[in-house]
Amino acid sequence: MKVPFEQVPDLVASRRVFILKGYAYVATNQVVSLLMTQYRSHLSKALVLTNRKWTTMIREQEKDRLTPIVEALSSSYLGPDYSQAKDFAEMSLKDIDQVAKSSFPLCMRHLFEKGVGLKLDDALAFWKAEFSRKVGAERFDKEYAYSIRHNYGKEGKRTDYTPYSCQKIISSTPGVGDHHGCPYRQFSEENLRAALGKMGVGNRALEDVIDKVRNRHYQLACTLTFEAVHGTSCDAGINHPNQYFSDSKRILELQDADFLITG
Incomplete structure (x- = not known):
């Protein structure tokens, strides 16, 4: 043609x-x-x-009818509930580094999500080890441990909170020293290139991701990152950090199964 x-x-x-x-x-x-x-x-x-x-x-x-619904669509998340890890077994502290390297999106590498299956006690131990380097163990127990227990539904209204969707993470505005925003929006281009390089994104794929970031298409940038890291397409796009994790785990398990069959 x-x-x-x-x-x-x-x-x-x-x-x-x-x-x-x-x-x-x-x-x-x-x-x-x-x-x-x-x-x-x-x-x-x-x-x-x-x-x-x-x-x-x-x-x-x-x-009074359609307008509130339509104008809320851009910030609404209608995907699966990731308040609890359903697809995979609970994760232990010893697994975090390896799983993070293979299956975490960029944002989860900077702010761990409970939706991947980390138990409360392990989450407290993980964050205490991380935060204590900066604020000390005593301050962590006083100022931060409550928030973690609260997110797991063990304090306050005892609500089992759902991990944030991409849209909510992108729209948040972290303060200086915070790590809960979207890296594609918050990182400088230099830092983003370095972080993506560590994930194995290079050459043309890296430039495509940066191009999407420059045009403020942050979820598309994350989707391209997923495709580059896993060597496969992601037609549905990335809409939630835990979706990235779940899809990554499935792909890697299928690849391992194919290797065992053909290898």
């Missing part, structure tokens, strides 16, 4: 298509790229028109 080269930018960028005199010659098995580009173009135009109609007419008409 012969089409203008600008209709298949991903094929051109990855040098997977023959170009001659401004036209790209797309093979049958590459047509999906053309369709995706056309779909995104039509969707973008439709969203612009919808937004215009929404702001000029529908928002006011539906202010």
Whole structure:
């Protein structure tokens, strides 16, 4: 199929298509790229028109019914509840370093999540060891241990809190010295490049991630990181740190099973 080269930018960028005199010659098995580009173009135009109609007419008409629902969608998380680890066995302290290296997203490497299965006693021990380096054991017991027990539903209203979704993490504004924000939003480009390099993201994949960050597409940046680290696509995108962890564990277990069968 012969089409203008600008209709298949991903094929051109990855040098997977023959170009001659401004036209790209797309093979049958590459047509999906053309369709995706056309779909995104039509969707973008439709969203612009919808937004215009929404702001000029529908928002006011539906202010008591649809408007609150629609305008909350951008910050809503409708995915699985990760308040408890369901897919994998409980994790012990001795497993953290290895599992973090293989399956934690960048944010979890800086702020551990209870949704991966760490028990309360182990969480307290882990954070006490980490925080004591900076604030001392006595101050940790007085100022920080309560918050950890509270998150596990053992203090206060005894609510078993759900770990934050990507959207909530991105929208948070950590203070100086805090580590609970989204690294793709909060890190300097230099620090982000270094952190991604340690995860094994390099060359073109690294530049693609940085490009998404520069355009403030932080979840897309995390999704590209996942794909680069695991060597597989993530069509659903990353919407929650524990989703990253769960999907990573499944992929690694499948890879281990394939190795045992074929090896």
